[in-house]
Amino acid sequence: MNDIQDQRRNFLKTSVGVAAVAVAPGMLLFNVAHSKSEAVSSDVRWGMLIDTANCAEGCKDCVTACNKENGLSGGLAPTDSQWIRKIEIKDVSAGRSFALPMMCQHCEEPPCVDVCPTGASFKRADGIVLVDKHRCIGCRYCMMACPYKARSFVHEPLHNQNPDVPRGKGTVESCTMCVHRIDAGKQPACAEACPNKSILFGNLNDPASEIAKKLRTVASVQVRSDLGLNPGIHYQGM
Amino acid sequence: MSTPSSLDSKYVSLQFKNRLFYMLLAAGGLVVLAALYAVHMMESHGHIITGMNNQIVWGMPHVFAIFLIVAASGVLNVASIGSVFGKAIYKARAPLASLLSIAMLSGGLAVLMLDLGRPDRFMLPAIDFNPTSVFAWNVVLYSGMFGLVIAYLWTMMEKRMNVFTKTVGIAVFAWRFVLTTGTGLIFAFLTARQAYGSAILPPMFIVLSFAWGMAVFHMVQTVMYAWNNTELDPAILDRKKHLLGIFVMASLYMVVVYHMTNLYFAHRMGFERFILLDGGIYPALFWWGYVVLGNIVPLALIYMPALGRKKCAVAASLAIVLGGFAFLYVFIIGGQAYPLDIFPGYQVSSTFGDGQIASYTPSIYEILLGFGGLAIAFIITTVSVRVLNFMPHDKPYIAD
Numbered sequence: 001m002n003d004i005q006d007q008r009r010n011f012l013k014t015s016v017g018v019a020a021v022a023v024a025p026g027m028l029l030f031n032v033a034h035s036k037s038e039a040v041s042s043d044v045r046w047g048m049l050i051d052t053a054n055c056a057e058g059c060k061d062c063v064t065a066c067n068k069e070n071g072l073s074g075g076l077a078p079t080d081s082q083w084i085r086k087i088e089i090k091d092v093s094a095g096r097s098f099a100l101p102m103m104c105q106h107c108e109e110p111p112c113v114d115v116c117p118t119g120a121s122f123k124r125a126d127g128i129v130l131v132d133k134h135r136c137i138g139c140r141y142c143m144m145a146c147p148y149k150a151r152s153f154v155h156e157p158l159h160n161q162n163p164d165v166p167r168g169k170g171t172v173e174s175c176t177m178c179v180h181r182i183d184a185g186k187q188p189a190c191a192e193a194c195p196n197k198s199i200l201f202g203n204l205n206d207p208a209s210e211i212a213k214k215l216r217t218v219a220s221v222q223v224r225s226d227l228g229l230n231p232g233i234h235y236q237g238m
Numbered sequence: 239m240s241t242p243s244s245l246d247s248k249y250v251s252l253q254f255k256n257r258l259f260y261m262l263l264a265a266g267g268l269v270v271l272a273a274l275y276a277v278h279m280m281e282s283h284g285h286i287i288t289g290m291n292n293q294i295v296w297g298m299p300h301v302f303a304i305f306l307i308v309a310a311s312g313v314l315n316v317a318s319i320g321s322v323f324g325k326a327i328y329k330a331r332a333p334l335a336s337l338l339s340i341a342m343l344s345g346g347l348a349v350l351m352l353d354l355g356r357p358d359r360f361m362l363p364a365i366d367f368n369p370t371s372v373f374a375w376n377v378v379l380y381s382g383m384f385g386l387v388i389a390y391l392w393t394m395m396e397k398r399m400n401v402f403t404k405t406v407g408i409a410v411f412a413w414r415f416v417l418t419t420g421t422g423l424i425f426a427f428l429t430a431r432q433a434y435g436s437a438i439l440p441p442m443f444i445v446l447s448f449a450w451g452m453a454v455f456h457m458v459q460t461v462m463y464a465w466n467n468t469e470l471d472p473a474i475l476d477r478k479k480h481l482l483g484i485f486v487m488a489s490l491y492m493v494v495v496y497h498m499t500n501l502y503f504a505h506r507m508g509f510e511r512f513i514l515l516d517g518g519i520y521p522a523l524f525w526w527g528y529v530v531l532g533n534i535v536p537l538a539l540i541y542m543p544a545l546g547r548k549k550c551a552v553a554a555s556l557a558i559v560l561g562g563f564a565f566l567y568v569f570i571i572g573g574q575a576y577p578l579d580i581f582p583g584y585q586v587s588s589t590f591g592d593g594q595i596a597s598y599t600p601s602i603y604e605i606l607l608g609f610g611g612l613a614i615a616f617i618i619t620t621v622s623v624r625v626l627n628f629m630p631h632d633k634p635y636i637a638d
Contacts, residue, residue, distance in 0.1 A: 076589045078291035078596070087592050090585040102580070102588070115427065117363035117373035137362050138355015140295040141373050147430030149578050149590065153295060153355060155286040169284050170355030223580060227429060 045108075045127040046177055046232060047204040048191065049211050049220060050100060053237035054198040057099040060086055065193030066103075069178060071162035081152035081167075083175040084190055089238075098237070101190065101199070103175035104129055104150040105223060105231030112142035112151065121172075127204075127232050128177045136171035143172060147224050148231075150174050204232065255465065259624060266617040273610020276603040277352045285355065288604045293596030294574045299353040301566045302608030305450065306346030306615060307421060308443055309562070311383075311414040312451020313338045317390070318414075321407025327474050330630040332407070334462075335455055336391045337622050338615075339414075340384065342454070345615035347380055349607055372423045379417045386410050395626070418444045425573075432509035433573030438499065442492040446562070449485035453536075453558035456482065458619065460552050462629060471632060472547065479551045483540040486558060490533045493565070505582060512576045513568060517595070520572035523564045532561010571598055 066084045067074040076082070084103040091097070106129045112121040113129065120135035121142050131142075143151045151174040158167055164180040167173055178188035186192070191199040202211030220234040279287055290297040313335050320329030351360045363377045390406045393399040422440030429435040456478065463470050497514065500506040513520050536554035543550035575596045580586065586593040622628060 078293055078591065079286050081292075082590045085588045085590040085592075087581075087586050087588040089581055091583075092585050102592075111429070114370045115373065116368055117371045117377065118359075118366040119368040120366075135359075135362060135366055136356065137359045139373060140355070141371075141424075143292070143295045144428055144431070144574075147578070148580055149293075149592070152292050153285065155291070156284040168356075172355070224430065 040124050040126040040183075042125040042127075043205060044125075045204040046182060047106070047127065047202065047211060047234065048177075048188075048232065049200040049214055049218075049234045049236055051196075051198045051200070051236045052098050052100045054196040055086075055099050055101065055194075056196060057088060057097070059099075059195065061193045061195055062086075062101050062190035062199065065189040066175070069162070069181070069189035070165045070176075071160070071167070079153075079155040081154060081173060083150075083152065083173070100235060100238070102148060102150070102223075103190075103233070104146075104177070105148050105229070105233045106175075106177060107232070108230035109228065111145040111147065111229065115141045115145040117141070124179075128179050128182070129174075130176055130179065131172055131174065133166055133168040133171050133173075136168070138170040138172065140172060146174075147227055147229070259620070262620060263617065266613045266620065269606075269613035270610050270617065272606045273352075273613065276606035276610070277357070279603055280353075280607075281357070287601060289598050289600045290604070291596070291598075293591045294571060294598040296570055296574065297598060298571075298600040298604035299349050299607050299611075300570050301563060302611050303346045303349040303353070304421065304570065305559075305562055305566055306342045306349070306611055307380075308418060308447045309450040309454050309559075310339045310342035310346060311418045311421075311444075312447030312449070313342065313455050314387070314410060314414050315448050315451055316455050317407065318411040321390075321404055322411045327477065327632060330632050331455070331459070333391060333394050334459065334623075334628045334630060335451075336387050336394070336410075337628055338451075338455060338458060338619060339387050340391075341615040341618035341622070343380065343383060343387075344618055345611035345613070348614050349611035352607060352610075353604075372420060372427055376417075376420045376424070379413070379420045383410075383413055383417050386413050415444060418447050425569075431573065431578060432500075432506050432576060433513075433569070436496065436499065438492065438496050442489075442496055445485070445489045445492045446565070449482070449489045449558055450562045452478075452482045452485055453555035453562075456551060456555040457559070459630070460548070460555075462623060466629060468629075470548075474632060475547060475551060479540050479547070479554075482551075482554065482558070483537060486533055486536055486540075490529075493528075505579070509576050512595070513572050517572060517575070520568050520575065524568045524572075527564025528561050528568065531557050532564060536561070574598075 063082075063084050063086060064074070066072070070083060072081050072083060074080075084101050086099050087102045088099050089097065106123075106127055108123075108127065110121070110123055110129045113123055115121075117139060118135045118137055120132045120137070121129070122132060123129050138153065140153055143149075143153060151172050153172050154167060154169045157169050161167055165176070178186075178190075181188060187201050188199075191201040200211050200214060202209040204212060204215070206212055214236075215234060218236050220236045221238050222229075222231045222234055225231075288297060316328055316335035317332035317339075318328075319325050320327075320332045351357055354360060363371075363374050364381075367377075368374050386406065386409055390403070390410050393401075393403040393406050419440040422443035425434040426436060426439040427434075459470070497510060500510050511517075513524060515521055536557045539545075539550040539554035539557070545553070575598060577591065577593050577595065580592065
């Protein structure tokens with residue numbers, strides 16, 4: 001009888017040990033992956049205020065930082081992905097010229113989300129517009145619908161991807177506002193890389209945030225505000 | 239009574255036709271195989287081997303697919319005039335019209351699905367249905383159309399079901415209007431693009447579908463009559479030809495109104511100038527391909543049949559189809575080639591084609607895929623007309 005109890009006890013001990021050995025690396029990897037346990041909340045709306053007066057013509061530091069962070073090739077062929085680009089703008093009648101970075105504007109009413117047949121294009125509760133790579137069928141309707149031409153289609157097989165930023169051949173992608181960095185409490189790569197601090201990132205819903213305060217005091221515009229999409233990206237000095 | 243020699247010649251002709259049928263089928267099969275090869279290449283290399291890019295996101299496959307889908311809806315006009323409006327000569331042609339509709343819808347949808355970046359996920363829109371997406375609505379509209387047209391064919395071809403023909407015919411009539419509205423809405427909902435975002439697009443596509451569908455119907459019917467050594471009653475031919483002429487004029491009217499409204503808006507003048515005047519291939523295709531070949535030539539052939547009525551009607555139909563392709567090329571590809579106006583009133587440039595006309599050269603893979611869609615429609619039609627009785631059976635013609 002005691003023998004049987006000992007055997008049972010040993011069996012249980014071994015089982016618990018094996019289970020611990022099996023689960024521990026997974027737990028460790030879960031932490032390594034920086035996954036956030038709590039869900040994002042609509043109390044937050046992430047956005048940016050871009051000061052075009054400070055954005056130097058010819059400077060591409062934000063573009064370079066984005067490419068590096070997200071594992072993009074940086075190629076400029078019409079089939080290459082460009083999540084952020086610098087647009088040189090000229091007011092022909094006044095003769096003034098300036099430049100600004102253009103990327104997904106993370107609209108409150110995103111047309112890409114409306115038109116997506118599978119719901120692969122979606123908006124997180126905190127306002128970040130993303131593409132679920134496992135649901136995207138590659139129909140490109142969102143690219144047709146985006147008023148900012150902010151989306152790219154992956155035209156070629158991909159190699160050496162950044163594990164934090166999964167991409168997929170045959171699917172559509174765009175600026176994620178560096179969601180993996182935001183979830184880890186960091187700034188988007190472009191905002192961090194700008195040498196003139198022209199990209200101010202923050203919570204538009206928090207009246208005490210620097211971005212909300214600045215939006216109250218300076219004149220800013222949303223690109224194609226006539227479309228009524230309420231983008232999360234604001235531009236100052238246009 | 240037939241003499242032995244005439245029986246012999248009939249037998250030889252039958253044997254020849256039998257061989258010809260299999261040869262045509264094999265040719266269609268080869269085209270489908272070539273299209274599948276193109277799909278395989280696009281799957282393994284990615285869309286980089288097509289002419290499409292991040293500026294021209296929809297290309298040649300979409301021209302073929304949309305033509306086939308729009309014509310699939312329009313060809314049902316023949317059936318509707320028969321079953322909804324009770325015209326006998328159209329009633330006799332309703333089964334063939336329904337067959338052509340199913341065949342073209344299959345071809346068009348196959349092209350659309352095989353062009354997807356992830357064709358393996360083509361079932362996802364049905365599973366993860368997004369109710370705000372007009373693409374997702376179209377999934378329902380296309381599958382519903384298949385179901386309804388098959389049911390319609392059943393009610394027509396099975397005598398016991400004949401009592402339901404009118405009811406199902408009315409349902410098909412309504413459904414195809416909604417379906418083509420859905421196709422037009424794909425573009426009408428693109429508010430930011432100068433070429434699209436107009437409420438006139440759905441009705442324009444409906445009227446275009448009448449002309450394209452009727453033209454395809456007429457071509458197929460002519461081949462079937464020739465194959466069976468039968469003559470179409472000239473009175474019937476005249477009636478259908480004139481209806482085709484009216485459809486052509488109506489569709490041209492819709493296209494004119496679409497461009498005229500754009501021309502009236504100062505902010506769309508640049509786009510219209512590009513499409514109608516200085517956009518290179520696009521104005522050339524619009525004026526020569528669509529206006530001249532797709533409208534003026536067929537109208538001339540219909541109303542001034544110098545070559546004889548039969549030949550002229552077929553030539554007009556072919557010209558309408560070719561004009562339709564030219565129109566869609568300009569509409570779909572030209573519409574994307576003109577730069578998106580993100581900063582109205584400003585001159586812009588970037589590394590991503592802002593402010594520049596996008597260039598597009600279709601690759602052989604896209605063209606093969608498009609022809610694959612036509613071949614699928616061809617195979618479904620040829621096999622069906624051989625195994626089932628789709629030949630129109632006219633009673634002596636009395637105007638109704």
